[in-house]
Amino acid sequence: MRAVVCRGPGKIAVEEIDDPKPLEGEVKLRIAAVGVCHTDLNFSSGNVPVPFPIVLGHEGAGVIVEVGPGVRGLRPGDHVVCSIIGPCEECFQCLRDDPALCEGAPMFTGKMLDGTTRLSKGGEPIHTLHYQGSFAEYAVVPERFVTKIRDDAPLEIVCGLACGVTTGLGAAIHRAKVEPGSSVVVIGSGGVGLSTMMGARFRGATTVVAVDRIARKARKAVELGFATHAVDASVDDVVRAVQDVTRGRGADYAFDAVGVPGTLEQAIAATRPGATVVVIGRAMGSVELRVETSALLRHRTLTGTFGGSVHPRRHLPEFVELCMQGRLDLAGILDTRYTLDEAPRALDDLHHGRVTRGVIVLEN
Ligand SMILES: [Zn+2]
Ligand SMILES: [Zn+2]
Missing domain, CATH: 3.40.50.720 (NAD(P)-binding Rossmann-like Domain)
Structure with a gap:
């Protein structure tokens, strides 16, 4: 598959890498759209340390194409939006109903929940940004970081609910x-x-x-x-x-x-x-x-x-519903669309303040 791989500060290019396979508790989705966020920029520029090489992207939305063993709540064909919050539902913070503070998913390790990488290129391990790496044709994501939404929601409009848009909405609302x-x-x-x-x-x-x-x-x-x-x-x-x-x-x-x-x-x-x-x-x-x-x-x-303090499964479908009813104008803030090949330019535009919200739309 094609993916935007960052091999060091400022070194970003679209590469052909191995097709990933979901393991226990993971789903594979075909990415339809992915937002470009300042956090991607912080990693690609080296401002915040992450292990390289890494596939960037953490505002992905798409359609499930395969589920790994033990996945119960999602199946192929489901339309989904990812999240930077993936509640384990059993740690101290999840049990006190503050899932954004979940203790069961360390941030920015570049690894999956089991401590290994899921992406590779001819044997070379490639890391994944925040359990997602959605600047790619496909992403393998732990089920708990993925929320099913209604099929008719435009994925390029709602993908921002994975991070930036939800962070803002949730800051005010929740x-x-x-x-x-x-x-x-x-x-x-x-x-x-x-x-x-x-x-x-x-x-x-x-x-x-x-x-x-x-x-x-x-x-x-x-x-x-x-x-x-x-x-x-x-x-x-x-x-x-x-x-x-x-x-x-x-x-x-x-x-x-x-x-x-x-x-x-x-x-x-x-x-x-x-x-x-x-x-x-x-x-x-x-x-x-x-x-x-x-x-x-x-x-x-x-x-x-953090992430708008939401519980993704509870609140993201609500935001989608409000968007479809015209009560939240998520389309209004989207001003620039890019192809996957244009991802380096998308990051550069964001860095220079030329864009408010850019989205990479994949033509599948
Ligand atoms: Zn937890
Ligand atoms: Zn973000």
Whole structure:
């Protein structure tokens, strides 16, 4: 099969590799579409260490073509979307119903759950990004990282639910539980930021401020109807702009979907006492944070989300349903389609901010 193999920082090419076979508890899917996420970029650029060679891609959606022994919930022909969350249903965190924190699947090892690799090229082992490696014609994925969805959902639109789109939606809907009538500021108006705004609007937020250093991105959030106000962070005073639209009080919720030095301080400063501040994304990054203790003493909650804090089997079909009903505009944030051969360009476009959400669509 053809797959996008990364053999070191910046070394990405489409290669012909061996067809993978699902083992115990695994399914094989024909990938129909796969989103291009900043996390792919972090690995392909070497920002976050992973074992090479590795097949990138972790926002895959497709159709099951084969199931391994012991697979009970999925069968060939099922339309599915993958997830970065794969609850084992038996660890401490899964039993306390926080599946995003599952202790049974270490992140970014490049290996499958049994500690081996499933991909190869003439005997050479090839790693898999986060149990998925979906920049490929086929992917072998543990059953628990795969969710069946309705057959008529357009896979190129819903594949983002595997990671970026769900992270944003879930941050607002499941983590912060944004309340109707509230005010929200989202720093970063890329794919995850837009999804966060979409989630906040879905929950009934009436004021949503989109912030970005690229003015056109913040404006696009307003044009799409996800935000009510746009702030150009390259010239405007973000905190002041938020105060202006919240009667000088500050926002009820702030989301930092950027995670570079200064943005989290800005998010906290833009909120009112008693507000909730949520850190999103940058799974393996770090920023130094200087926070006034008085900001926290005044009842602010500072938290984060992994993968939108969802339970994939429960929540992904709900998101798909809302999308099909036209209540979540997942199609609105998709702006660029690529072929598998164009994957290196897709990553380059994302790196240079030329695209909001890119999707690789495979022609099978
Ligand atoms: Zn678990
Ligand atoms: Zn991702």
